[in-house]
Amino acid sequence: xxxxxxxxxxxxxxxxxxxxxxxxxxxxxxxxxxxxxxxxxxxxxxxxxxxxxxxxxxxxxxxxxxxxxxxxxxxxxxxxxxxxxxxxxxxxxxxxxxxxxxxxxxxxxxxxxxxxxxxxxxxxxxxxxxxxxxxxxxxxxxxxxxxxxxxxxxxxxxxxxxxxxxxxxxxxxxxxxxxxxxxxxxxxxxxxxxxxxxxxxxxxxxxxxxxxxxxxxxxxxxxxxxxxxxxxxxxxxxxxxxxxxxxxxxxxxxxxxxxxxxxxxxxxxxxxxxxxxxxxxxxxxxxxxxxxxxxxxxxxxx
Numbered sequence: 001x002x003x004x005x006x007x008x009x010x011x012x013x014x015x016x017x018x019x020x021x022x023x024x025x026x027x028x029x030x031x032x033x034x035x036x037x038x039x040x041x042x043x044x045x046x047x048x049x050x051x052x053x054x055x056x057x058x059x060x061x062x063x064x065x066x067x068x069x070x071x072x073x074x075x076x077x078x079x080x081x082x083x084x085x086x087x088x089x090x091x092x093x094x095x096x097x098x099x100x101x102x103x104x105x106x107x108x109x110x111x112x113x114x115x116x117x118x119x120x121x122x123x124x125x126x127x128x129x130x131x132x133x134x135x136x137x138x139x140x141x142x143x144x145x146x147x148x149x150x151x152x153x154x155x156x157x158x159x160x161x162x163x164x165x166x167x168x169x170x171x172x173x174x175x176x177x178x179x180x181x182x183x184x185x186x187x188x189x190x191x192x193x194x195x196x197x198x199x200x201x202x203x204x205x206x207x208x209x210x211x212x213x214x215x216x217x218x219x220x221x222x223x224x225x226x227x228x229x230x231x232x233x234x235x236x237x238x239x240x241x242x243x244x245x246x247x248x249x250x251x252x253x254x255x256x257x258x259x260x261x262x263x264x265x266x267x268x269x270x271x272x273x274x275x276x277x278x279x280x281x282x283x284x285x286x287x288x289x290x291x292x293x294x295x296x297x298x299x300x301x302x
Contacts, residue, residue, distance in 0.1 A: 049187070051127040052106045052194035059203045060117035063093040066200045070113055074099040077109045079193065092202060099196040106194040113198050129187055136187065140180040147173040 060066040063086070071081040079101030086095045101109045114122065150170040157163045 047130075048128060049130045049133045049191045050103065051129055051187075051190045052103055053125050053127075054106070054110045054194070054196045055121075055123040056110065056113055056119065056196070056198040057121040058114065058117040058119055058198060058200055060200050061202065063095050063200045063202065066116050067095045067097055069116060070097050070099065070198060070200075073109060073112050074101055074196075077101045077105040079105070079109070082195075094202075095200045097198050097200070099198070100193040101196060103192060103194050106196070109196055113196065117200070118203065129191065133184065133187055133191075136180055136184040140177065140184060143173055143177040143180060147177060 058066070067084060067086070071084075074081055079099055081097065082100045083098040084095065085097075086093060088094045099109065099113075110122075110124065147170060150166055150173060154163055154166050154170070157166060
């Protein structure tokens with residue numbers, strides 16, 4: 001038999017094996033005609049395969065204690081802590097926790113986690129993957145049957161060429177089988193272990209708590225004063241290395257100015273002139289006023 005014939009035989013055997021699976025049922029004789037009929041057994045419906053996921057947001061006063069308690073609840077339910085992420089300042093600590101739990105205890109764990117504090121949000125989703133599981137199982141069964149048939153053909157091969165051809169086809173079937181097994185394993189793991197993601201955060205202040213009071217104002221003023229002192233000290237510390245050279249330069253400049261003033265005294269200014277001295281020279285004190293000469297009168301009559 002050639003390599004092509006072996007491959008065709010393998011395909012034919014797999015097709016016949018997958019399409020002619022029948023149950024051996026007894027034949028019942030009819031009361032009227034005595035004709036034999038084959039009793040067909042009812043096919044049981046597959047169990048539902050469901051992937052469950054829940055997301056919760058819970059406000060708690062102690063985030064660290066709530067995280068530890070969530071991990072403990074998962075362990076008591078037959079699950080485990082799959083991941084934890086914490087962030088934030090000490091007073092505003094937040095945590096994101098991922099838990100895995102068996103599907104039959106999913107609802108009980110979600111209720112227990114919601115009771116750790118004040119539940120703010122809750123989202124539960126389910127995905128029915130029954131058809132996907134059935135399809136993967138059927139394809140995996142066919143791939144395994146094909147691989148088994150090829151193994152039998154290798155034993156019956158008469159030449160090296162036939163063996164090489166069948167082994168190449170067997171390698172493809174083996175790779176397909178492993179891929180299907182991995183996909184089916186992932187789906188079944190998600191079905192067997194449900195996922196619960198819960199976020200823990202401290203309580204948010206209400207609107208009344210946001211209104212400032214005396215103590216709040218006093219606390220805010222003290223914080224502002226402390227911040228001012230800290231900033232002022234930082235500025236002084238940054239300027240201090242520059243103050244010493246600046247002071248030395250100021251002292252040297254003042255000494256140089258005094259020395260220059262001694263070497264160049266200011267000129268004395270003339271006294272101010274009183275008003276009425278337009279020429280700048282005071283008039284003589286004893287100078288009499290000039291009088292015109294007397295005019296001669298008429299001669300006397302003799």
